[in-house]
Each structure stands twice: as structure tokens, then as C-alpha cells.
Amino acid sequence: GAVVSQHPSWVICKSxxxxxxxxxxxxxxxxxxxxYRQFPKQxxxxxxxxxxxxxxxxxxxxxxxxxxxxxxxxxxxxxTVTSAHPEDSSFYICSARAxxxxxxxxxxxxxxxxx
Amino acid sequence: AQTVTQSQPEMSVQEAETVTLxxxxxxxxxxxxxxxxxQPPSRQMILVIRQEAxxxxxxxxxxxxxxxxxxxxxxxxxxxxxxxxxxxMYFCAYRGSGNTPLVFGKGTRLSVIA
Numbered sequence: 001g002a003v004v005s006q007h008p009s010w011v012i013c014k015s016x017x018x019x020x021x022x023x024x025x026x027x028x029x030x031x032x033x034x035x036y037r038q039f040p041k042q043x044x045x046x047x048x049x050x051x052x053x054x055x056x057x058x059x060x061x062x063x064x065x066x067x068x069x070x071x072x073x074x075x076x077x078x079x080t081v082t083s084a085h086p087e088d089s090s091f092y093i094c095s096a097r098a099x100x101x102x103x104x105x106x107x108x109x110x111x112x113x114x115x
Numbered sequence: 116a117q118t119v120t121q122s123q124p125e126m127s128v129q130e131a132e133t134v135t136l137x138x139x140x141x142x143x144x145x146x147x148x149x150x151x152x153x154q155p156p157s158r159q160m161i162l163v164i165r166q167e168a169x170x171x172x173x174x175x176x177x178x179x180x181x182x183x184x185x186x187x188x189x190x191x192x193x194x195x196x197x198x199x200x201x202x203x204m205y206f207c208a209y210r211g212s213g214n215t216p217l218v219f220g221k222g223t224r225l226s227v228i229a
């Protein structure tokens with residue numbers, strides 16, 4: 001299957017700082033990327049959908065000013081957690097899809113710890 | 116909105132035996148896709164099997180097969196000849212037609228007993 005690389009795999013940051021997570025499709029062009037959040041022992045919750053060149057569509061309850069998503073190219077989407085707080089600590093996963101009826105492939109996830 | 120329900124938070128199976136994980140979903144769409152994903156301790160999401168709603172034949176991938184009952188909106192996963200490496204969280208997921216995201220169930224944690 002296609003490869004989606006997410007970086008970093010884990011990050012620790014101080015409260016009040018911002019952290020950027022990258023999601024790259026390595027061998028295909030991703031017209032759409034999805035960002036999920038997963039709390040321990042829970043399922044994946046969709047945060048937002050981003051289409052290349054367009055503003056991201058956020059799910060209800062997700063603060064768009066806090067979780068900035070950029071999808072400026074067909075191979076890269078970024079999620080920036082701004083002014084991070086301990087409650088933002090979580091596992092963040094991206095997935096990428098080449099087209100409407102194609103498979104979505106997942107990155108390996110990023111464990112964010114805010115101290 | 117579409118919902119996916121996995122009623123078994125945890126399951127266990129003896130090595131080499133067969134286990135079935137349950138999944139039901141709710142949708143008003145006629146065209147959609149269903150998936151089972153495996154999430155091992157590494158937390159990498161791995162696609163196990165997928166089923167297109169328009170296909171009547173149940174999907175099969177080696178030791179993994181599904182029982183897709185469209186009228187009942189049921190999509191169970193059967194794992195045959197269970198192996199220790201099958202131990203993981205299993206998520207059932209739904210995707211509608213068009214450029215829509217996956218909707219996940221809450222997951223079932225499968226333990227394999229040697």
C-alpha cells in the first residue's frame with residue numbers, strides 16, 4: 001500500500017508553546033487529508049478534513065484557532081497546536097487519500113505531551 | 116449522521132481458534148464502504164479488510180473474512196486460526212460515498228491466549 005509519513009512520532013512541549021505535526025504522502029498525491037485525535041483506550045475522533053488548496057473543515061467542538069491545519073501541497077499537510085496546554089496531550093493521527101473512491105492510508109501517529 | 120457500534124469492548128481467543136468480532140452501523144445511504152482496521156501496540160492503523168456495500172459477496176483476506184448483512188446493517192469480522200500477532204485493538208469503520216471521512220466504532224480489544 002501507499003506510504004504516509006507522520007513526523008514527529010512523539011514530542012514533549014511546554015505549556016503555552018506551539019507544536020507542528022507534519023503528514024506527508026510519500027508515493028502518491030493526497031487530494032484530501034484527515035486529522036484524528038485518539039485518547040488512551042478510545043477510538044479515533046475526526047478533528048478536521050483538509051483538501052489541498054482549501055481551508056480545512058473542522059468538526060463540531062474542534063477549535064480552529066487552536067488546531068491550525070494547512071494543506072498547501074498535494075503531499076503535505078500540517079497540524080499546528082497553538083498555545084498548547086496539558087489537556088491537548090493526546091495521540092494525533094493523519095490519513096491521506098488520493099481520490100474520492102480510493103483508499104485512505106494512515107500515518108504512524110504523533111504522541112504529544114504538554115508539560 | 117452515520118454511527119458505528121462495536122458492542123464487545125474486549126474479546127479473547129485461544130491460539131489457533133476462531134473468533135468473531137461484531138459491528139453494526141446506521142446509515143441512510145445506499146452506497147458506502149465498510150472496513151476493519153487493526154491497531155497493535157505501535158498504534159499504527161492497519162487495514163485488515165474492506166467491503167463495498169454494493170457487493171453481495173463477503174470479502175475475504177487470508178484468515179480474515181467478514182459476514183456482511185446489508186439489511187441488518189451488520190458487518191462482523193471472523194479471524195480463523197488465530198495467532199499471537201493478531202492481538203490488538205480492532206476498529207470497525209464506515210465511509211459513505213464521495214469524499215467523506217471514516218467513522219470509527221469504539222473498538223474491540225482482542226487478546227490471544229497461547
